[in-house]
Amino acid sequence: MAHLLGEYDCKLDAKGRMMIPSDLKKQLPGVEDEGLVILRGFEKQLTIYTKTEWDNTVNDLSKLNQYDKINRDFLRFFTRGAMGLSVDGAGRVLLPKSLLDYAGISNEVILSCQLNKIEVWEPVAYDKLMNSVPDDFAAMAERVMGSAGRMLNE
Template structure:
């Protein structure tokens, strides 16, 4: 499985449509045929998945114990607002108004590729988040990535 790469500044038109940047569109060859799915992110942003990736996530969630209240709440919240996106003839996607409102997105948008998904941020919120970089990023890297090495038995 390949991962998405890049960070892209975009603008929404007055109808809420966004042109997919050429550099990103090249990484999404199946998008025109299979479509994309957008939903709420864990923070106040949106997340775009390929249809194949979304189906894998939904398959994993379908195996969870839905008799547990926390599981039902998680599934309900995670899938809330999930919508299909299709590229029009001009290479644009129409972002759902309710999701734009949730993420506080008006006109200026940043698309931030994160492995198997694309985060969609209001530019101001994205910039603010990056301004809040940890004082010692090396310590954070050791704490987070060091766990990965220990988990692998290293």
């Protein structure tokens, strides 16, 4: 799968359905047939994976030592509330109320594509996060990317 790109402002209808933006939908071939998976994110946002990417993630998770308590706890918290999403004929998905409540989402969301997944944010929380740029973003890039980061600037 190609990496996902873009940031989208979306509205939810009264039932909690969200129209997938057409530009994003073009990046998700076969989504009507295979569906999506949504779950809680690490920063009080939601995360959406294509079914294929979710299967890859589950494959990685299944390699964890299940006899180790920290691994079991991580799996429980990571998969808590995970559910499949179906795309209806109008290109909408119904976002589960329990997950919307977790993320503090009411009627608007920001979809932020993050390589192989889509983060779903309550707009005020997303703006607050994105407006808190680290003082030295270049140092963060060097720490995270190491020599790979140097290749990006060449």
